[in-house]
Amino acid sequence: MYKYNDFDAAFIAERNRQFRAQVERRIDGSLSEEEFRPLRLMNGLYLQLHAYMLRVAIPYGTLNSAQMRQLAYIAERWDKGYGHFTTRQNIQYNWPKLQDVPDILDALGEVEMHAIQTSGNTIRNVTADHFAGAAADEIDDPRPVAELLRQWSTDHPEFQFMPRKFKIAITGAPNDRAVIKAHDIGIQIVEQNGERGYRVLVGGGLGRTPMIGKVISDFVTEVDLLPYLESIVSVWNQIGRRDNKYKARIKITVHEHGIDEIRRMVEERFEQVRPTFGGIDQQLLAEIRESFAPPAFRKAEIDDYTRAYDSDPVFRSWIDTNITAHKQADYAIVSISLKAHGKTPGDATADQMRTMADLAERYGHDELRISHEQNVILPHVHNSDLAAVHTALKQAGLATANIGLISDIIACPGMDYCALATARSIPIAQEIATRFDELKLEHEIGPMKIKISGCINACGHHHVGHIGILGLDRAGVENYQITLGGDGTEDATLGERAGPGFSYDEIVPAIERIMNAYLAHRETEAETFLQAYRRLGLAPFKAALYPEAQANAA
């Protein structure tokens, strides 16, 4: 994993020193809130409904055990003993006090972490496939490029005051687990005639005006990638709309000018930008690559694993649900669910963080990942260690076998924390999970992605949920709109609105009716909800959702 060099460490220390002085000046009254606000946001500090919130970057979702332990320490020392992992692969602390934040930032600096560029109109934390470097279907590990992009974009003078924020996601596998089509720029590592390169998409995004990203180039070579991306951002920085916040994202620029025109402008800009890259970035990339070399995979007997799998149904269910194929023989990718039924999606207590850190250190080559689906991954576990890992997770309340199932819900903080929210999302997720657990239907239903946002900003990715739920304020009451058929993978699709929204009390029963309709209409048990939806369309689900309308029409 990437280690800070002297420059990185000095840069973070200097930024923290500056911010400490700014906080002092805010508290002693020499800075007004108007002056202080942009400064705190540059350091990831928001003011939410009940408290400040600190958003800490976890670059491309990768952590080691020391970092995870430090996150636990911060949660305990300065917060309420837990942290919230987000769809941006970051962690948020919901209760820091203003005067403690400089100490928290120093504590993060000790483990090479920070909260810079987690807010504001900058290039945000670059996100990546959470199975990067481990997945069996991967062409190449996307993280060296993600790290290169992080270094290029951090404090880049041209990109500090852009029209809006800018999000980049990268995957090294054809199966897209990083939702690259819903980012300002999406990058996919591809191979053409034996050469490695990048397919680049632009103009995706969710929020008020959801758009699926469009291919701007099918193949950018390795040496051209950074100048090409810089050209995209530069063109947008110039022509992107600054007159209207809601039209400022690059998806609108692409939509208004058309992808062909944008491509032409980018290529023109590229001619100017390309010569300014003298190859330094390639040297850097080569160095970064070394720090992402695969771990020293080991060999061991797996008889115990096979025995446990055959004899212990709880272990077997967990393996069948939470394990993904690894590129290395006899290794597994373990997804640790932060979605215990009835608990807050994405939350982990300090003790749970320590358990996960210990397991990573002991059995996982010291690596952890945060997924945009708000779970934690141990990317490299030898099969012979899976039983021990499972036992330890069970003791920590982390062994829920529900990855990819109906209770593995993405939910943004919503009106329980977020100042922008129009309704709550967390309790809806809790109740759906609890309900389907009671019904004992979740394994029967199979693959199902429910995603919930507490406002139109769509941090909960509801547009690309198989079932999306959007919480709104309708005349002073919480109201939940359902979209169906969304998909965040390589076949990215925006969900279709099912009809009028539901009240807080009606939304869980509404989801149950959709699931019953699916179970009644699927052709075979192997047909997933999404497949059934694509075959049947909205009609049967609409009928299940709005039985009164059916009755009235009859």
Next chain:
Amino acid sequence: MPRAFTPKVITANALLEGDVVYLTADDIWTRDLDAAELLEDEAHAQLRLIEAQARVHEVVGAYLADMKPSPHGPEPTHFREEFRRTGPSNYFHGKQAEKNHV
């Protein structure tokens, strides 16, 4: 016809803790909505807001929030203010927990 003025309180977040506070009639920031001053006259409310917003070293983002009178003090009319005075629904944190200490 202009819409009739509905009663309000002044609320903000405390500068240091970031938690929700309300302005009382004697110009103290309180954590307890019951103790807040209910403003029933529009001109008076605007004046009080200007005064509150000037107290930038104590609070952030002062604004007028709709309330209705009740025997024990102002009551929220919108769920957002209900959550602000209670705390999150997924944990017993925030105001609901602090109330027990008082």
